[in-house]
Amino acid sequence: MTNNKLINLMNISKSYGDTVVLDEMNLYIRENEFLTLLGPSGCGKTTTLRIIGGFETPDKGQVIFEGKDITKLPPNERQVNTVFQKYALFNHMTIAENIAFGLKIKKKSKAYINDKIKYALKLVNLEGFENRMPDSLSGGQQQRIAIARAIVNEPKVLLLDEPLGALDLKLRQDMQYELIRLKNELGITFIYVTHDQEEALTMSDTIVVMNQGYIQQIGTPEDIYNEPTNAFVADFIGDSNIIPATMVEDRLVNILGTNFPCVDTGFGRNKPVDVVIRPEDIDLVKPEEGTIQGVVTSLLFKGVHYEMDVMANGYEWLVHSTDLVPVGNAVGIKVDPFDIQIMNKPESEDEEAVIIEE
Amino acid sequence: MKDVTQVNKPAKRLNGEAGHHSLKIKKTTWLSMPYLLWMAGFIILPLILIVYYGITTEDGAATIKNLLLISDPINRRALLLALELSLISTIICLLLAYPLALILNKIKMKSNSFIVMIIILPMWMNFLLRTIAWQNILERTGVLNKLLSFLGIGPLNIINTPGAIILGMVYNFLPFMVLPIYNVLIKIDRDIINAARDLGANSMQTFIKIILPLSLPGIISGITMVFVPALTTFVISTILGGSKIVLIGNVIEQQFRLGNRNEGSGLSLVLMIFILISMAIVSKYDKESEGSSIW
Numbered sequence: 001m002t003n004n005k006l007i008n009l010m011n012i013s014k015s016y017g018d019t020v021v022l023d024e025m026n027l028y029i030r031e032n033e034f035l036t037l038l039g040p041s042g043c044g045k046t047t048t049l050r051i052i053g054g055f056e057t058p059d060k061g062q063v064i065f066e067g068k069d070i071t072k073l074p075p076n077e078r079q080v081n082t083v084f085q086k087y088a089l090f091n092h093m094t095i096a097e098n099i100a101f102g103l104k105i106k107k108k109s110k111a112y113i114n115d116k117i118k119y120a121l122k123l124v125n126l127e128g129f130e131n132r133m134p135d136s137l138s139g140g141q142q143q144r145i146a147i148a149r150a151i152v153n154e155p156k157v158l159l160l161d162e163p164l165g166a167l168d169l170k171l172r173q174d175m176q177y178e179l180i181r182l183k184n185e186l187g188i189t190f191i192y193v194t195h196d197q198e199e200a201l202t203m204s205d206t207i208v209v210m211n212q213g214y215i216q217q218i219g220t221p222e223d224i225y226n227e228p229t230n231a232f233v234a235d236f237i238g239d240s241n242i243i244p245a246t247m248v249e250d251r252l253v254n255i256l257g258t259n260f261p262c263v264d265t266g267f268g269r270n271k272p273v274d275v276v277i278r279p280e281d282i283d284l285v286k287p288e289e290g291t292i293q294g295v296v297t298s299l300l301f302k303g304v305h306y307e308m309d310v311m312a313n314g315y316e317w318l319v320h321s322t323d324l325v326p327v328g329n330a331v332g333i334k335v336d337p338f339d340i341q342i343m344n345k346p347e348s349e350d351e352e353a354v355i356i357e358e
Numbered sequence: 359m360k361d362v363t364q365v366n367k368p369a370k371r372l373n374g375e376a377g378h379h380s381l382k383i384k385k386t387t388w389l390s391m392p393y394l395l396w397m398a399g400f401i402i403l404p405l406i407l408i409v410y411y412g413i414t415t416e417d418g419a420a421t422i423k424n425l426l427l428i429s430d431p432i433n434r435r436a437l438l439l440a441l442e443l444s445l446i447s448t449i450i451c452l453l454l455a456y457p458l459a460l461i462l463n464k465i466k467m468k469s470n471s472f473i474v475m476i477i478i479l480p481m482w483m484n485f486l487l488r489t490i491a492w493q494n495i496l497e498r499t500g501v502l503n504k505l506l507s508f509l510g511i512g513p514l515n516i517i518n519t520p521g522a523i524i525l526g527m528v529y530n531f532l533p534f535m536v537l538p539i540y541n542v543l544i545k546i547d548r549d550i551i552n553a554a555r556d557l558g559a560n561s562m563q564t565f566i567k568i569i570l571p572l573s574l575p576g577i578i579s580g581i582t583m584v585f586v587p588a589l590t591t592f593v594i595s596t597i598l599g600g601s602k603i604v605l606i607g608n609v610i611e612q613q614f615r616l617g618n619r620n621e622g623s624g625l626s627l628v629l630m631i632f633i634l635i636s637m638a639i640v641s642k643y644d645k646e647s648e649g650s651s652i653w
Contacts, residue, residue, distance in 0.1 A: 055552050075555040082556045088549040092571045101567075102557035153557065 004031040005064075006189055007052060007157065012061035014047055021047045022058070023213045029157075029191060034183055036192045036200040039210035040236070045193045046161060048210075052191065053082045053159050066156075076105075080157040081150035085165055087142040089134040095121075095145055096130040102153040120148035123182065140171045147182070157189040164199065176202050197237045201225060209233050230343055234276040241279065241318055245342075247271045253342060256313035258292050262340040274343045279320040281339035284310070290332015296325050411623035424624020433609055433625065440605040441632070443520055444588035447527035448535075451584045452577065454528070455535035459576075460569075463543040474540070477533050489526055489597045496522055496598065518600035526594040527584075534583035542576030543569070578640055586633055 007029040014022040022044045029035050037045035050056040051063060054075035063071045070078060081102075090098050096117050103113045121127050124144035134142055143163055150158055160179075164172045180203055183190050194200055200207050201221040209216040209224060209232075217229045228234035231242045245255040250265040255275055267273060287293045294312025301307075306324055310317045312333055325331055415421050427433055458477075462470055480488060495501045496517040503513035516522050546569065554564040592607030599605070606629055613622030 053552075053556060055555075074560075075552065076558045076560055080556075082553070084549045084553055086547065086549065088547060088553040090550065090554075090568060101554070101559075105558040105563060149553075149557070 005029070006031045006033075006066065007191075008062075008064040009048070009051070010062045010064065012048070012051060012058045012063070014044075014051065014056065014058050021213055022051075025061070025213070025215060027208060027215065027218070029189060030206075032187060032189055034180075034190045034192065034203055034205045036194060036204040036207050037210060038194060038197060038200040038207055038236075039216075040195055042212070043210040044213040045195075045210050049082075049159050049161055049191060049193045052157070053080060054078050079155055080159055081153050081155040082159040082161065083143070083146050083150050083163045085162045087134075087139075087146040089142055089146060089149070091134050093134075094130065095126075095132050095134065095137075098134065098145060099149045099152055101149065106153075116152045120152045123151070123185065124148045124178075139167055140175065143167065143175065144178075151182075151186060151188075155188065157191060158186075160190060160192045162194055163192075164194075164196075172199070179203060201237070209236060211236075227341055228276055228343065230346060231274050231276070234341070234343070239279050239318055239320070241275075241277045241282075241315075243275050243277070243315060245273055245275045247273050247342065251337070253340060256292075256315050258313060260291060260335060260340060261337045262342060263338050264340075264342040267342060267344070272345055274345060276341040276343060277317075277335055277339060279307070279318040280305070281335060282310075282317060282319045282321075283334040283336075284308075284319060284321055284323065284325055285332040285334050287330045287332045290334050292333050294331060294333060296327050296329050296331060299324070299327050408623045408626055411620045412627040413624070414620060416620055424620050425628055427621055427624055428628045432604070433606070436604045436609045437606040437629070437632070439520070439603070440589055440607060443523055443605065444527065444585055444591075447524050447531065447588045448581055448585045450524065450528050451532050451535040452581065454532060455539055455580065456577070459536055459540040459543050462540055463546075474537075477536050480529075481533060485530060486593065486597075488530065489594055492522075492526055492529065493517065493597050496525075517598065518602050520599070520603060522598040523595050523603060523605075526598045527588045527591065530594065531584040531588055534587075535580035538579035538583065539573060539576040542573045542579075546572050581640055582637060585636060589633060589636075590629060 005028040009025060009027045012022050012025040012027075013020070021042075025044070025048065027048075037048055039045050047056060051058050054070075054073060054077075058071065061071075062069050065079070090101065093101070099117045099120055100113045103116060108116075117130060118127075121129055124147055126141060126144055126148070129137070129141070129145070134145065137145065143166075146163070147158075163179075164175050167175060176199060179190070179192075192200075192203065201224075204221055206218065207221055207224045208218050211232050217224055217233045219227075224233060225237055228237060228240075234240045234242055243255055245253050247264075247267040247270070248254050248259060249269050250267075251262055253260050253262050253264075253273070253275060262275075284290075292312045294310040294317065296308050297311050297316065298309040299306060302320075305320045305322050308319045308321065308325060310319055310331060310333060317333060319333075412424050413420055413422065415423070428437060462473060493500075497503070498513055498515070498517065500517070502516065507513050550572070551564055551568060554568045555561075559567065590607050592605065592611040595603055595605040595608055596611075606625065610622050610625045610629070613619075613625065
């Protein structure tokens with residue numbers, strides 16, 4: 001990954017009627033980056049992708065591609081290709097004709113086109129499918145063809161709009177590895193749109209968490225998971241306990257009446273904050289060994305771990321643990337200082353968009 | 359013991375499903391009975407009668423004389439003229455309807471259903487009445503000629519010409535061309551068109567390579583629904599063509615009016631064969647042959 005800004009979105013705004021979808025968005029995408037736009041439906045992630053692809057024109061702002069303003073350029077004149085959510089294959093053409101579509105338009109030679117078809121089908125592990133019709137293929141196969149059809153045009157950027165949304169879980173996981181492999185083999189930039197946080201965490205170099213037309217946080221998967229900047233990000237990425245608390249002083253936070261040591265500094269004294277504690281970071285111990293004490297109120301077996309609710313200090317703590325504690329038992333709760341993530345309460349307009357939709 | 363129950367369970371469930379399924383079929387078969395009866399009585403039986411009368415004489419002896427009536431110069435001219443006029447009408451309908459359907463599909467607004475309603479609206483009035491209205495408009499002393507002579511152009515001979523018949527056909531059958539094409543166009547996923555643009559096609563290339571082939575079933579459906587009634591009509595040609603222009607529909611009508619049901623049936627059979635041939639030619643161009651969307 002280089003630091004070249006391949007695409008730069010500047011002050012992009014877009015509304016449909018009274019609905020503001022994007023508000024003064026700024027975002028740049030580096031060359032050879034796997035960037036994921038992540039957020040709930042209606043957060044503006046697909047609109048952002050469509051603006052880059054040329055299917056939507058922003059009301060305000062500019063799209064800069066390799067230093068040139070392409071805001072008003074139609075899709076067929078952009079050096080990007082899109083993989084659509086429902087594949088959007090041409091059902092009246094064979095697989096080979098589908099893949100050749102872009103190349104025929106560009107008037108490439110027959111030999112070149114045939115080579116490209118072979119190469120692309122090999123890349124997506126569907127050799128020998130040339131003469132099949134799209135509707136005789138499974139969803140996963142159709143999605144691979146859609147990817148093949150896009151990449152034969154050698155785009156600088158591949159845009160993927162929830163490409164795995166229609167596939168079942170197992171296939172989705174396989175395709176995630178496929179996409180990472182493809183990305184590494186092709187050495188091009190991927191911009192990926194999804195509402196699935198797991199997908200985003202698995203594949204991305206950079207995740208952009210969006211909500212209601214605003215970017216909430218940009219960072220590596222580790223950053224986003226371990227240090228969410230606000231309650232929305234914390235809640236959207238994985239399960240978490242988000243608890244209102246008070247920062248007593250540097251490295252000490254009061255959660256529900258009990259002081260917990262933490263590692264954060266610089267919030268000031270007696271400042272109201274939100275804390276995020278991941279359920280897997282809570283240790284259940286004997287009652288007398290815990291920082292606080294509670295009672296297990298529910299227990300679910302989740303395969304990899306047990307999911308428990310523990311009622312303590314008037315809050316129901318979500319706990320993931322490989323140890324089973326039966327419902328009704330008293331337990332102690334302990335959290336390591338570095339597992340407590342402190343966040344400012346929302347103040348600015350951007351952060352107010354943080355209303356959590358479920 | 360345990361194994362046996364485990365194997366039995368899914369089998370039992372399968373049986374249950376199968377039983378449910380056959381019950382469903384029975385139910386639907388039963389529900390389709392009224393229409394099946396209708397079809398037998400009013401479609402199959404008349405067809406059998408037409409075929410029977412068509413290939414027999416009045417005494418019931420087999421003959422092909424009725425079919426050969428088509429080679430009679432008057433009849434042949436009537437058939438050729440009917441083919442010509444209905445072909446021209448169909449082409450005009452297609453040229454009017456396709457752009458309209460495209461525009462309707464593109465704007466995709468609330469007003470769409472309103473425009474579609476306007477297209478269908480004339481069908482709320484009786485077909486005969488509408489055609490007679492055209493007769494009044496096109497007459498030598500009709501509204502149109504009054505207007506034209508007022509402007510110093512008129513009066514023109516419009517009524518009782520092939521042009522008047524084509525006008526009547528286009529006017530009456532246009533909705534049958536618009537609706538199937540519009541219905542196919544609105545079902546084309548917006549992202550299919552976006553994908554074509556994305557892959558480098560300009561709007562003209564996208565239209566020729568994607569939209570047109572995908573809308574072919576609608577076009578064929580529309581052609582069928584305009585061409586067939588236009589070819590067989592005798593009402594439009596009687597009202598707007600007067601007695602001067604005789605189409606094959608008029609010839610057949612005349613035969614039945616004169617009580618020559620064998621001759622009329624024979625000519626009807628020939629006409630049916632021509633329709634079948636035309637349809638075969640049309641659907642040959644439909645590589646997809648997505649049968650469900652035709653009709």
